[in-house]
Amino acid sequence: MVNYDQLIFEISKPGRSAYRVAKADVCDKPIESIIPAGLLRETSLELPEVSEPQLVRHYTLLSQKNFGVDTGFYPLGSCTMKYNPKLNEDMAGFSGFAALHPQQKTQQTQGALELMYDLSAMLSEIGGMDAFTLQPAAGAHGELTGLMIMKAYHESRGDQKRTKIIVPDSAHGTNPASANVAGFDIVEIKSTRMGEIDLESLKAALGDDIAGLMLTNPNTLGLFDRNIVEIARLVHEAGGLLYYDGANLNAILGQTRPGDMGFDVVHYNLHKTFSTPHGGGGPGSGPVGVKAFLEPFLPTPVVIKSESSYDLSYDRPLSIGKVKSFYGNFGILVRAYTFILSMGAEGLKRASEMAVLNASYIQEKLKDHYQVFANTKCKHEFVLAGLKGELTQCSTLDVAKRLLDYGYHPPTIYFPLIVPNAIMIEPTESESLETLDDFIDIMIKISEEADTNPEALKQAPTTTPIRRVDEIRAARTPILKWEPTPATSEEA
C-alpha cells in the first residue's frame, strides 16, 4: 500500500471539479435578481476542487487506513462487533425504502409502516415488552428517551418528588449522563466486587424520591445478576421503575427477557445485537420498549394498524413529544429487520449461545496468563484485570497496542471503572474457533513478551499506518480544521 498522507484540500487545484450541474436555459437570471444581494453570502466558500478519479482514490486510500469487522477480529467489549450481513445493505437499498420521502402520505408508505409495525412486534417478543418506539437514533438517545418516559409517567401521576435515578458505579458512562440530560439527579450506588447490585446499598438508596434504577444485565463485567428478581421487587415496592440498558442483550436472546426480569423500560442497540454496521461511529438505532402502562408516553408518532392499513398516530396527549425528526433511522431498521428474518427464532438463540460459548472459551484459556478479576461463569463478554505480576513494566494500554501489531483490534480497556487495568473481551458469535485459538495464542504470547521483551509492548504498534499519537498536544492546542497555510509546522 502506498504511504498516502494528504488531505483532500491538499490535492485540490482551481479549475477541477467532479460535478457538473445541469443548466436550464429558460431560467438564467442572475441570482441577485431573485434573492436580494444583502441576503447573499459574501465570504468565499472554501471547498476542495478535485476530479472524480482523484477523489475516489483519496477516499479509497483513506479506507485502507481503517480496521473494520470485515478486516479482522474486533473483540471490543460492550460494543458487540459482530458480522454485518451484506444482505442487510441490499434490502435497505431498495428504492421503495431508500427513495421514500418522510413527508409522503401514509397511503404511499404502507410497506415502510408495515415493516416498522412488524419490527416493533418482534422487538417486543424478544424483550418481553409490550410496545416499542423506533425513533431514537442511538443507544444513548434511547436511554434519554426511556428516562423521559419514566419522568413523564411519574409526573402524570402527580408524583413530582421522584427526581432521582439510581445508577450503579459499574454502569456505562452514558447512563448517568443521560439521566442528567433527562433532568434527574443521580444516586450512584456501589456494586459488589462482581459488579452486581449490592442489595443493602440499593435498599438504603430507595425511597419516595427515586424515579428508577438503570441496570445492564448481564452487567458490565459480563456476569448475570442473579438477584435480578429481588432487585426488581425492591425497586417496584419503593414505587420506582426499572430501566434496562440493552447494550448486553446479545448474551440472552431466547434465554431470558428483560420484560420477564421485571424491567419496565428497555433500549436496544440495533447496531450491536441486530447486526447493523457501526459505520465508524454511526448511524445507529436505539429503539425503546416499554410495558403496556408506559405505552401512552412513547414519542409521537406511533405506527398503528387498523383492519386494512397502517397509519401514524400523533394524537397522544401523554406522549413525551419528539426526540428526533420523523420516525427514526429507518434505513437501519430495515437492516435489523432483515437480520431477524434471516436468523429466525432459532438463529437468534444460537447467536447468544455461541457468543457466550466463545467468550467463555477465551476466558478459560486466558485465565492462567492474565490477572483474573471474577473467576466465574461469564456471559457474552468477560473482564481481565491486566497483566500478571506486580513487577510488570507494561500496562493494559501496552497490551492493547501490541495487539495492533498482530492484526487484532484491541478489546475495550480500562472499563468498567471498578476493575483495575481492565481488559474487556467480547468475541461475538461471528468468530470461528480457529480465530479464537489464534487470538488466544497471541494474547498469551503478549503476556510472555511483557516479561521477556517489554519494549516490544511499550513501543507498539510499529506496523500500523501511524504510531501512538500525542493526545496531550491535540487537546492543549486544538487544530480542528485544515487551514490553507499549515497550522502546524514540525516543531522541535
Place this chain on the structure above:
Amino acid sequence: MKTVEGLYYSKDHEWLKIEGDTGIIGISDHAQHSLGDIVYVEVPEEDDHFDAGDSFGTIESVKAASDLLMPVGGTVLEVNESLEDEPGSVNSAPYESWIIKIKFDDVSELEALLDAAGYTAFCEEEA
C-alpha cells in the same frame, strides 16, 4: 507530593495564599499529579462571586475533568490568562501557576482550611 509552607489547603485539593486582602488560588501538587497532563483550565470571569465549596471552573486532562472548588467564598479579582496558552504549567509548577485571585468574603472561613502539615496528613489518610 510537595506542599508549600504558609499556604492554606482545602480538602478539595486547592491551595490559597493570602496577600493582604487578596486570596490567590491554585491546585495542589497532589491534585495536578492525580489529574495527569493538564490540557485546559476553564476560568470564571472577573467580578463573578462564589461561595466556599462552589465550582468556579474546571480543569481538564486528556482523560479526566475536575471541578475547581472555592476554598473560601469571594469575588474574582483577576484570572490567570496565561493558563490558556500554557495549561501544562499547572503540572510543572502547581504552586506558581495560580488560577484566580479573589477578594474574600469572610476571613473566618480560613479557619476551616488546613496547613501544609495537616494537608499532607489528609492526603496520606485519603490514600
Place this chain on the structure above:
Amino acid sequence: MFPYIPNTDEDVARMLEALGLDSVEALFSDVPEAVKLNRRLDLCAPLSETEVTKQIKALADQNVSTDSLVCFLGAGAYDHAVPSVIKHLIGRSEFNTAYTPYQPEISQGTLQAIFEYQTMIANLTGMDVANASMYDGASATAEAAMLAAANQKGDTVLIASTVHPETIAVVETYMRFKGIKVVQIGAKDGVMDRDALTAKLNADVVGVVVQQPNFYGIVEDYSGVAEAVHEAKALFIMNVDPIGAALLKTPGEYGADLAVGEGQPLGNGLNYGGPYLGFMASTKKQMRKLPGRIVGQTVDLDGKRAFTLTLQAREQHIRREKATSNICSNQALNALTATIFMSVTGREGLYQMAAETARRAYYGYEKLLATGHFKPAYAQPFFREFALEVNGGADVDSINAHLFENGILGGLNISDDNAQRILFCITEKRTVEEIDRLVEVLEAYPW
C-alpha cells in the same frame, strides 16, 4: 447451519469439553429459573436469502417512492442529486464496519475523513470549528439549546415560529425535561416578528433559535439579531440548510454563536426520514462546550501528522453525571457521505447547485402563479421552497391526490382554518419539462 455463525457441532463439543461443561444450556445455569424463557421465541423460522429478499422486496414495492414520482415535496428532506461515487465509497467495509475511532493507529481513515468534514462544515457555515456530527438537524438544534442552557444564565429558550415544526417539537421535548422554558417568537408576513423578539428578549433568555431558509422556504434577513441577542447575554443559534449556505449569508456573517442544521441534502438519500446527520459548528469561544465527538490534528511518536479524537474531557464517558450532553455516537457514515458530496461538488459545484435550485424554484413559482389558481402566501424572497395560497379554496389534499394520479408528488399541505396553502419544493434535479408538466397537470385539475 446459520450462515453468519462459523462454529460447527464439532467445534462446540471441543469448546464445551475445554470448559468442562456437557451442554450449551449449562452456559446459562446462572440465569435464575424464575426468569428463564423456557420456550421458543415467537418469531419466524430462519429464512434463506431468497426468501428474505422476496418478503422485504414485497414491502418495499408497497411503497410509492420518489423513484417513481416526480418530487415537489421538501419540508425537511430534500431530493438533491446524490453523486454515484458516494455509494461506492461509503460501501467500502473498512469504513462501514468499523467502530468509533478510539484506536487512532488503525482508524486514520475515519478520523481524517471527520477532520475533513469538520473543515468543510466550518467553512460552509462560516464558523470557526465544527463537531463530528450529530443524530439529525432537529436534535442538533436541541443540543445547541442545551449548550446555551448549561452555560448562560437564565431558564428560557426563544425559538422563532418559522422554524420547522419537527425541530420545534424536538427542542421542546429536550427543554421540558431539563426544566427550561421554550417560548416561540411569532411571525409577521412569514418571517420572524422583530418586535416580538425585542419584547421577549430579557435576562432569562439563554438562547435564540432561528432557521434559514425558514420552514416556508423564505430567506430571512437576520441582520442585527446577533447584536440584540448578545446584548441579552444569550447565544444566537442559527439552523441553516447546507445547500442554501453556499449561496446565502452565513451564520458566521450574521454573528451566530452556533450554527446547526440538517445535513441530509449533502448526498444522503431520503430513506423515509433517516439515517441523516445533524451538523453543529461554533465560534472558537464555544469550542470546549460543544457536545459530541471532535477530531483534532496532532502527531505520532515519529512526528508524523495524525488525527485523533480530542477534547474528550467534555464527553459523557468522562463527565458522567456532570455531562451536559449524553451523545455518544455521531453519524459517521452520513458525515462521510456529506464529506464526499462536498468534495464532488467542490466550491464551484455547490454554489452552482444552490444557484440552479433557486433559479428553478423561481421559474416554477412564476409559472404556478401564472395559472391564476394560486397567489403567494408571503411576498418574501425564497430559496428552494415557496408557500402558495390556493385561490377559490380548492382543497390541497385533493389537489395532491390529483397530482399523485399523474405521477407527481405534490407539496406539503400547510393549510389552516383561514386558507388552503401548499408548500412546493423545487431542487436542481427538477427539469424544466418536469416543472412545466406540474403546471400542465395542475391546469387540468377540476378547479
